[in-house]
Amino acid sequence: MATKQSSITVSFSERLRQLRKNRDWSQGQLAQKVHIDTQKISKYERGLSTPTLETLVGIAGALEVSLDYLLTGRSYGADKVKNPQLIEKIEEVDELPGEYQQTLISVLDSFVKRYKFEKLANS
Numbered sequence: 001m002a003t004k005q006s007s008i009t010v011s012f013s014e015r016l017r018q019l020r021k022n023r024d025w026s027q028g029q030l031a032q033k034v035h036i037d038t039q040k041i042s043k044y045e046r047g048l049s050t051p052t053l054e055t056l057v058g059i060a061g062a063l064e065v066s067l068d069y070l071l072t073g074r075s076y077g078a079d080k081v082k083n084p085q086l087i088e089k090i091e092e093v094d095e096l097p098g099e100y101q102q103t104l105i106s107v108l109d110s111f112v113k114r115y116k117f118e119k120l121a122n123s
């Protein structure tokens with residue numbers, strides 16, 4: 001008899017599989033990065049087992065996503081940024097004094113406004 005799975009389990013299973021495949025990793029490769037057995041990844045992806053919190057943290061770290069995204073599919077903050085160099089620079093800028101940060105925000109705002117204006121003008 002099939003067991004009923006919760007929507008979070010199903011979503012997590014599908015999301016885990018997709019994130020792994022997006023990186024062209026086998027279940028074994030992901031399992032190795034997380035230091036668990038390949039069969040566990042298989043069970044997680046099929047919704048037959050739920051990982052511990054410690055394992056979830058390891059999976060999220062290996063896949064470079066937040067726990068929030070891994071579990072719910074919602075992105076907050078850096079998960080929405082696709083360019084890893086940009087994420088790295090944002091982290092570096094976060095360490096700068098406030099006036100430097102404000103100057104960079106103004107420069108970025110100018111670039112974004114210019115891009116939007118050019119895009120509008122060319123359409």
